[in-house]
Amino acid sequence: MRRISRRTALAGAAGTRLMGAETMQAPENRGSIRLGIIGAGARGQYVGGHMARDGRARVTAVCDLFDDRIEQAKKIVPGAGAAKVYKDYRQVLDDKEVDAVLIATPVYLHPEMFEAAVAAGKHVYCEKPAGMDVAGVQRLMQAGRKADPRKVIQFGFQQRxxxxxxxxxxxxxxxxxxxxxxxxxxxxxxxxxxxxxxxxxxxxxxxxxxxxxxxxxxxxxxxxxxxxxxxxxxxxxxxxxxxxxxxxxxxxxxxxxxxxxxxxxxxxxxxxxxxxxxxxxxxxxxxxxxxxxxxxxxxxxxxxxxxxxxxxxxxxxxxxxxxxxxxxxxxxxxxxxxxxxxxEITIDAVEAFFTAIAEGQQRNMSQDAGLSTLxxxxxxxxxxxxxxxxxxxxxxxx
Structure with missing residues (x-):
């Protein structure tokens, strides 16, 4: 089976759920955490929308391979209309006006993008799972072990x-x-x-x-x-x-x-x-x-x-x-x-992510996420x- 090149799929659509109507109360220090969305498909729009409504975050970058996904996200995710647009996820990670990233791309890209996000010193919310095969999951777990402990690393296992x-x-x-x-x-x-x-x-x-x-x-x-x-x-x-x-x-x-x-x-x-x-x-x-x-x-x-x-x-x-x-x-x-x-428990997970960032809590879910994926x-x-x-x-x- 022919594999898709990494260059071709730097970002892509993810998830199957549409945007819900749930809202969260906006705390003070509104918009102080600058968020980049990598993967503006249905899941990126859904989770990114909850993140934008948290009040402590504002969307400063949106990245996807497909133009129509970017346009949908700019309309659906609060504040995304004014965000910078990228086609290459590495540009998001290089952007000094991005503090945290949501990775909501096809599963096989998670290890590569997570590794790069950790190396760039971003707070990371990565959708589950940690990878599609053992080698990819091990790559992600290794990157997680090297992460700056001051950076919050969370995965889309909302039940936790x-x-x-x-x-x-x-x-x-x-x-x-x-x-x-x-x-x-x-x-x-x-x-x-x-x-x-x-x-x-x-x-x-x-x-x-x-x-x-x-x-x-x-x-x-x-x-x-x-x-x-x-x-x-x-x-x-x-x-x-x-x-x-x-x-x-x-x-x-x-x-x-x-x-x-x-x-x-x-x-x-x-x-x-x-x-x-x-x-x-x-x-x-x-x-x-x-x-x-x-x-x-x-x-x-x-x-x-x-x-x-x-x-x-x-x-x-x-x-x-x-x-x-x-x-x-x-x-x-x-x-x-x-x-x-x-x-909806995704809101609980999003709230916990930004609370950990705002309060300087230490959280690194990479090992648990990797073991569950394995x-x-x-x-x-x-x-x-x-x-x-x-x-x-x-x-x-x-």
Whole structure:
């Protein structure tokens, strides 16, 4: 498979979500942190919009390979209309009027751009994951270890900054579940599958090389596949709650529906991860299988069960031994504690990023982000090889 040159794809579209309507209260010292957006696709516009609305930041630079993405960002992201425009991310990093950067580009570019951003002395908010293969992730982690400790380095694993997830993690650490033995991540995304080929290929006006960059999620060598590009969120949460990464993985997956552009080899996964303390983590993933969405985690212990999601957490205890009118009606019989999220958790992550910068807090997420991405790659290898794969074997592929 022909690889796309680094020069061709210095920046590109990223993400699939549209701009939301959530707002954040603007603190004082408005606009003192100068922000450069590298990658002005849907995700760059979404996260960049929340960053611009934080109040402590102002957008001074926007960079993307595609003119229409830049124009969209200038209209959607507050203040971006007056920002300088670049086509080469290195120009953003050379700009002395940029203090912090958002990297929201195709996954395979993350290691290169992160390494350069760290070397340029910027605060970095990099979208997940840390890379598409072991070599790239190791490159990013090595750069992270060399980073100036005064610079804030954060990744788009939003769950780690949600008050609800943080509270749930405290419950586990405090022993409210007993010994944690089973961890589950459900990553079921909506969208109905396409059953017939489209009348024409997308973006027919673009050369094939540029079209692949524009539609990078459809190519395994650009995105890492769905398990790396998307399911890494849930696996990061499992690692976080387990207190470390797994030692091996065993699983399966495949394509239930045909693809008509790209080379992605699976639209569903069922992976079992073995952790050092004997706990097992399960990833149950499917996309474009039906118009249904179910994204959450569950944690099982001897004393209870905890369920987390982007909109709530729920703590359940043992059900009474007495026969119930409906044995499946657990919420009223086993619920101990429930709390709903007050806002979209990306806002919590953005707020934490700028608070750390403004208050001089030390934060470097590069190692945790790298380990969670490697966990996703471990799961991908288990599916592809159709056997158990150890952590050490996975690392040797780098």
């Amino acid at each position: 900054f949600s008050p609800e997830y943080l509270k749930a993690r405290e419950l586990v650490a405090a022993g409210r579940l007993g010994e944690l033995k089973i961890l589950m991540s459900f990553w079921i995304l909506g969208m109905s599958p396409r059953l017939a080929p489209p009348a024409a290929q997308p973006y027919p006006e673009l050369p094939e090389e540029m079209r692949r960059v524009r539609l990078w999620t459809r190519w395994r060598e650009l995105s890492g596949g769905d398990i790396v590009e998307c399911d890494c969120h849930g696996l990061d949460t499992l690692n976080w709650f387990a207190g470390g990464h797994p030692v091996s993985a065993l699983g399966k997956g495949g394509l239930r529906y045909p693809i008509f552009y790209g080379n992605i080899t699976s639209d569903h996964y069922d992976i079992i991860f073995s952790y050092p303390n004997g706990a097992e983590g399960y990833l149950i993933s499917a996309r474009a299988a039906c118009g249904f969405r179910d994204v959450r985690e569950q944690f099982y212990g001897s004393k209870g069960v905890l369920e987390t999601a982007r909109t709530y957490y729920r703590l359940h205890g043992p059900v009474a031994a007495a026969r119930l009118a409906n044995d499946d009606q657990l919420e009223d019989t086993s619920m101990i504690e429930k709390f709903s999220s007050r806002r 966990t996703s790659i471990l799961g991908r290898m288990a599916f592809e090889l159709k056997r158990e794969v150890t952590w050490e074997e996975m690392l040797r592929t780098g």
